Amino acid sequence: MARPPSRRPGHNRKAQYSLFASYVVAMTGAAVGLLLVVVAIFDPTGFAVIRTATAEITRPASIAMRNMVGGVSSIDEVLAAYWRAGSQNVALRRQVETDRNRIIEAKAVAQENARLKKLLKLVDADESHLLAARLIASSSTSTRRFARLNAGRWQGVRTGMPVRAPEGLVGRIHSTTPNTAEVLLLTDGSNIVPVRRANDSVPAISTGLGDGTLEIRALAAGRNPFHPGDLLVTSGVGGVYQPNIPVAVVVRIAGEIAYGVPLANPSKVDAVVVERSFEEAVTRSEPAPHAPVDASAASNAIAP
Numbered sequence: 570m571a572r573p574p575s576r577r578p579g580h581n582r583k584a585q586y587s588l589f590a591s592y593v594v595a596m597t598g599a600a601v602g603l604l605l606v607v608v609a610i611f612d613p614t615g616f617a618v619i620r621t622a623t624a625e626i627t628r629p630a631s632i633a634m635r636n637m638v639g640g641v642s643s644i645d646e647v648l649a650a651y652w653r654a655g656s657q658n659v660a661l662r663r664q665v666e667t668d669r670n671r672i673i674e675a676k677a678v679a680q681e682n683a684r685l686k687k688l689l690k691l692v693d694a695d696e697s698h699l700l701a702a703r704l705i706a707s708s709s710t711s712t713r714r715f716a717r718l719n720a721g722r723w724q725g726v727r728t729g730m731p732v733r734a735p736e737g738l739v740g741r742i743h744s745t746t747p748n749t750a751e752v753l754l755l756t757d758g759s760n761i762v763p764v765r766r767a768n769d770s771v772p773a774i775s776t777g778l779g780d781g782t783l784e785i786r787a788l789a790a791g792r793n794p795f796h797p798g799d800l801l802v803t804s805g806v807g808g809v810y811q812p813n814i815p816v817a818v819v820v821r822i823a824g825e826i827a828y829g830v831p832l833a834n835p836s837k838v839d840a841v842v843v844e845r846s847f848e849e850a851v852t853r854s855e856p857a858p859h860a861p862v863d864a865s866a867a868s869n870a871i872a873p
Contacts, residue, residue: 699725699843704739704752707835714757714777715743716835718750720843726750729809731844737815737832738762738803739841750843755816755831756781763806764816766799775801775816775829783817785827795819795827808848 609616650657700720707716720726722745732739732752740760743753753760756777764775764785772788773795785801787794799819805812817829844850 699730699845701840701842702726703840704835704838705749707754714740714754714760714779716740716752716754718742718752718841718843719748721746721748721750723747726843729846731810731814731846732841733814733844734833734838734841736834736838737817738810739831739833739835739838741809742843752835754835755783755833762810762816763804764801765804766795767802767815768800770804771795772804772806773801773827778828781830782820783829783831785817785819785829786825787827793822793825793827795822797821799827801829805847809846811844811847811850 605616605619608619702718702720702724704716705719707714716739718726718732726742726745728742728745730742732741738755740752740754740757743751745751754777755762755775756779758777758779760777762775763772765772771794773785774788776784776786778784785795797819801816801819803810803812803814803816815832817831819827819829821828
């Protein structure tokens with residue numbers, strides 16, 4: 570019968586010390602485990618304190634191990650997200666463009682509502698208005714500056730009637746057809762409007778230059794009283810335009826001439842109001858005078 574092999578690792582001291590250390594660690598672990606079992610059975614309070622202290626000591630190591638395990642387990646999710654990043658970016662870009670278009674549409678609707686509210690307020694507050702209409706076309710390249718209105722003679726529009734928008738004066742009616750009318754814009758060279766500066770009533774004359782701007786000349790001789798930024802309104806002189814309608818703002822000074830731009834841009838204005846001329850509105854608002862009563866005829870009429 571052969572003798573069983575010896576467990577001694579030969580004459581290698583390092584191997585012998587490693588085997589001895591493993592025996593010591595095993596015996597120590599068994600003794601500590603047996604001690605903990607005895608403490609848990611006979612002293613539960615002390616065992617709870619030991620368990621709490623152990624948990625506090627091993628907390629950093631537990632957190633590190635948990636993070637490492639979570640990172641390893643989420644590698645597949647990271648790889649899948651990286652793989653789908655291109656398609657997700659395309660979808661998100663489309664969603665952003667859709668949201669941007671909706672925001673732009675909402676802003677446009679809000680601006681349109683504000684413009685219509687201003688127009689309704691203007692119509693309600695002004696008794697000289699005839700009707701509200703829309704500009705359906707405007708000239709941009711011709712030397713004459715006209716706009717077309719979707720209302721004409723059948724709606725009561727007549728030549729010379731002022732046309733205004735919530736932003737300011739647009740022009741006046743130049744010619745009419747049964748259902749349309751041509752509006753002579755402020756920027757036309759033949760449209761002359763008496764104006765005044767809004768803050769101190771300095772009188773002037775506004776004339777269109779045919780290029781989208783206005784030439785403004787002061788009626789008083791001497792130095793040009795206007796400055797860039799001055800607001801001009803109608804003065805009411807001439808009996809065509811009502812006073813205090815915003816007309817233009819001064820943008821440039823050249824000697825005795827000031828240049829301005831209309832506040833109501835026909836290319837951006839949609840809804841407008843056609844008004845009766847200032848003279849006609851004033852005449853309509855004045856009560857008709859009563860005919861004088863002959864006293865003798867009255868006494869004869871009531872005499873028996």
